[in-house]
Amino acid sequence: xxxxxxxxxxxxxxxxxxxxxxxxxxxxxxxxxxxxxxxxxxxxxxxxxxxxxxxxxxxxxxxxxxxxxxxxxxxxxxxxxxxxxxxxxxxxxxxxxxxxxxxxxxxxxxxxxxxxxxxxxxxxxxxxxxxxxxxxxxxxxxxxxxxxxxxxxxxxxxxxxxxxxxxxxxxxxxxxxxxxxxxxxxxxxxxxxxxxxxxxxxxxxxxxxxxxxxxxxxxxxxxxxxxxxxxxxxx
Numbered sequence: 001x002x003x004x005x006x007x008x009x010x011x012x013x014x015x016x017x018x019x020x021x022x023x024x025x026x027x028x029x030x031x032x033x034x035x036x037x038x039x040x041x042x043x044x045x046x047x048x049x050x051x052x053x054x055x056x057x058x059x060x061x062x063x064x065x066x067x068x069x070x071x072x073x074x075x076x077x078x079x080x081x082x083x084x085x086x087x088x089x090x091x092x093x094x095x096x097x098x099x100x101x102x103x104x105x106x107x108x109x110x111x112x113x114x115x116x117x118x119x120x121x122x123x124x125x126x127x128x129x130x131x132x133x134x135x136x137x138x139x140x141x142x143x144x145x146x147x148x149x150x151x152x153x154x155x156x157x158x159x160x161x162x163x164x165x166x167x168x169x170x171x172x173x174x175x176x177x178x179x180x181x182x183x184x185x186x187x188x189x190x191x192x193x194x195x196x197x198x199x200x201x202x203x204x205x206x207x208x209x210x211x212x213x214x215x216x217x218x219x220x221x222x223x224x225x226x227x228x229x230x231x232x233x234x235x
Contacts, residue, residue, distance in 0.1 A: 012201050013194055016214060020156045023218040028225040034231055035163035038171060044105040046231040047168070049115035052098050054224055057125050058154060059084050059094070061132035066148040068133070072203070073144065076196035077151065097179040105172050120227025124220050131216035145206035149213025151192040157221055 020026055031224040039047070066077040085091035100110060118196035130136075134143045166180040168193065174180075197214075 005208075012198060012207065016152060016194065016197055016210070017156070019211065019214055020218060021151060023215075025157065025218050025221040025225060026160065028222065028229075030225040030232070031160060031164045031231040032138035033229060034168040037168040037232060039105070039168055041106040041111070043232060043234075044169070044172070045102060045107040045111050046115050046234055047165075047228065048098060048102045048105075048107070049112055050121045050227055050231040051165070052095060053117050053121055054124055054128075054147060054227075055098070056095060057128060058132070061129060062151070064133040065144075068144040068147050070141065070144060073148070076192050076199070079158050079192060080151070080155075094179070098175075100181050100214055101169065101177050102175055104174055104177065105169070115231075118224045118227035118230040119145075120225070120230060122227070123223035124227065127220040127223065128217060131213045131220070134213075136221055141200070141204050142206060142209045145200035145204060145209035146216075148193075148196045148200050149210035149219045151213075152197040152210070153214040153217035153221070155193040 059081075062081055063075065066074055066081060069074070070079055082088070084094050086094075086096075099112075128150070132147055134146045136143070162180060166175050169175060169177070169180075197210045200210050
């Protein structure tokens, strides 16, 4: 790669990271409240149940997004999928890890089932699919680039989410639960997803489509964080 190409890659990567940093969702008040939270069992149930509702959707959408990818790009997505589903051991999938956090916090199955999904989380669930698996009349490569932007936004934001969640569950003695290995895992995936986005920018000249996917998920995450905040504050 020439020095000019390296500079161009760095510039595009910086633009994507700056888009995420400057978006209102990245400074949402939920991060501060999670970091200071003193969770009881009911609050832990509400928070984890609502987080699981959005994460379960994203896992399924990730599978759909993989079907859009050209072969040179699909490996970036499938590595993420493999990790979500337990790296070959389904018993270690991320949803089971999350539910083990809930059980460890004292959440019973009836309590889990009784939790209501908040309006904000429902709105996220409504908005996210159009960016992970867009069906607008575009060329297939453009659809894949939108999905790449959506995946990249999710992975960048997940780092902040898990750091804040880890602090929230620390007073319950759960900061070292394996679910919180996401802090490290998502940092790795954010690099991979940036490489996915850069593939479409550099090889397909699709920066506007990547940007559209990123912005769509960043906007949707404002609703997600409103919903998680409501779950945290509910009495």
